[in-house]
Amino acid sequence: MITQIEKLFDQQIRPALAQHGGNVEVVDVDNNILFVKFYGGCQGCSSSKATLKGGIEALIKQNFPEISEVVDVTDHQNGTNPYM
Secondary structure, three states: HHHHHHHHHHHHHHHHHHHOOOEEEEEEEEEEOEEEEEOOOOOOOHHHHHHHHHHHHOOOHHHOOOOOOEOOOOOOOOOOOOOO
């Protein structure tokens, strides 16, 4: 399943994030929960939660109904643009 999720990320999610200088990594799938980590412009971005729930999670659930939730494991307090 991770291979199929990575393909979806490569085709639809990462290109959109790259337009804003960001990226996302698939960390793991465990008990039908997908764990992701943001990088670049997405790490510390105040809109990352909206991107996660309204964009990434919605697209994942649409394509992989067995995934119940997408969880962000990013340390948003550190990095180039930490939350203010």
